[in-house]
Amino acid sequence: MESCDASTGSRLSLPASVAEVAEGLESCDYLADEGLATAVFLAITLGRPLLLEGEPGVGKTETANALATWTGAELIRLQCYEGIDVAQAVYEWDYSRQLLHLRTAEATGGATRDTAEALEDELYSERFLIRRPLLRAIAATEGPPPVLLIDEVDRADDEFEAFLLEILSDYAVTVPEIGRFAAVVPPRVIITSNRTRDVHDALKRRCLYHWVEHPGFEREVAIIGRRAPGVGEPLARQVAAAVATFRELGLYKPPGVAESIDWSLALGRLGASELTPEITRASLGSVLKYREDQQRVVDQGIGGLIERAVAAAG
Structure with missing residues (x-):
């Protein structure tokens, strides 16, 4: 292929x-x-x-x-x-077009007793079938x-x-x-x-x-690099590490790779070159989509979580 x-x-x-x-x-x-x-x-x-x-x-x-x-x-x-x-x-019939066809036939004299069967056949033809x-x-x-x-x-x-x-x-x-x-x-x-x-x-x-499964660390970094090409590799590695940390917190909706990409794009748009507690707090809605999950991360201590992630990212 x-x-x-x-x-x-x-x-x-x-x-x-x-x-x-x-x-x-x-x-x-x-x-x-x-x-x-x-x-x-x-x-x-x-x-x-x-x-x-x-x-x-x-x-x-x-x-x-x-x-x-x-x-x-x-x-x-x-x-x-x-x-x-x-x-x-699967399919349905386009009733509005069928009705318009009937009215057109009536207006032009095409709807007569002799042509009723043919007209009905026309109504249920592929012309009026919505696939x-x-x-x-x-x-x-x-x-x-x-x-x-x-x-x-x-x-x-x-x-x-x-x-x-x-x-x-x-x-x-x-x-x-x-x-x-x-x-x-x-x-x-x-x-x-x-x-x-x-x-x-x-x-x-x-x-x-x-x-x-959720991708492994290196593959998630590579995915971020493909889908958010404007984000440098150091930040991509930090994002992947932080997301992996979030997934270990028992969240209601653990972030997937789609959220990793969203967060990377948001951080790039904000001009970030590395994760900090401040930029993480400001952009948390890009990666965690439930208030309860955001609160759990805050309660766990954003500073400590990001410090662990940066260390893990190398």
Whole structure:
């Protein structure tokens, strides 16, 4: 497979190795560890959905973004939430356009008893079909297979999860008024979960599985360097060390790598070249997004925490 170039849009061959996947994702500024690169490689070559679980902010969603960019494929995202149903996930009819079509037919004399059946057929044609993410991914016919991101599946209810399992079994959808849509080439499916509830075993059996850990220190420094290039390495190392220290405090929402990047960008914008207790206190909202977590850090003593982080950063 070629390196990251979303503009080519060419159909790419399967990767030959885990190393090729890691290099391809890295070309899109996503630094995957060996475990994640292996999971992505197997998902692509075996044609299986990949279920990624882990704490918020560890890069689960970004995996799909990088994969789509690397392969030149369209990223189709389905954001799950409580109460999501077929209309939001698969398809629905454009009722406003259907009504406008009826009124136009009436105004022009096209709506008669003899033409009523033909008019009804027109109303339920693909012209008025709104393709939601699952149908778009299944019905795609041009370019590389799309990357279908089913984000935060743990937020959806059990009924939708069962429906999703059915869709992923044969990559086909039936629209009663039109017929069956089946994938010529199945999409590459990435499913993410923050594990606010357990995903059912049936869905897990359908997927390959990988738990995404917080990156190690050196890899987090490298990620910050890629995503916040204006921040010097000494500050990047201090940020990674400070975030690692915060994660050990039993916070309600431990900061992920996404927060490390946000904090680095904020510090760069503030003109900081190193972490100090003063600049940390002023920018704490960039890395800790809950008041209780900020208060815990303050109570632990920002000065001591930052001194430990600077020492650990070398």
